[in-house]
Amino acid sequence: MQVFQKKKLKLSKMISAKNLIRHELIGLKVEVANSFNKFHKGIKGLVVDETKNLLIIETEKGIKKIQKRRTSFIFTIPNGKKVKVEGTIIAKRPEERVKLKVKKW
Numbered sequence: 674m675q676v677f678q679k680k681k682l683k684l685s686k687m688i689s690a691k692n693l694i695r696h697e698l699i700g701l702k703v704e705v706a707n708s709f710n711k712f713h714k715g716i717k718g719l720v721v722d723e724t725k726n727l728l729i730i731e732t733e734k735g736i737k738k739i740q741k742r743r744t745s746f747i748f749t750i751p752n753g754k755k756v757k758v759e760g761t762i763i764a765k766r767p768e769e770r771v772k773l774k775v776k777k778w
Contacts, residue, residue, distance in 0.1 A: 690756045694763055695771055698723055702749040703730060706757060709743040725766045
C-alpha cells in the first residue's frame, strides 16, 4: 500500500497546471466546461483514451467521445487542482503534444 502512495505522490509532483498539456491525459478526471455541442456540456468522467481530435471519456452512462476543438475541458490533476484547458491547445496526437514547446498558455 505504501508503494502505491509513494508512486502517486511522485506523479502529483510531475503533473502541474503549467505542464498539463505536455503530459499524458489518460487516467485524469475531466469535465466538459463548454462545448459547441450543448449536449456535451457538463459531461464528467475519466479519460480512457485519446486521438488527435477526440477525448474518449468513461462516464456513469457509458463511453463518450468528445471533440477537442471548440471545447473547453476542466482536468483534475493528481494533487486535486482543477485546470481549465481549451481543446484547440491539446488537439494534437499525444506523442506530438509531449514535444510541444509552449511559452504560455
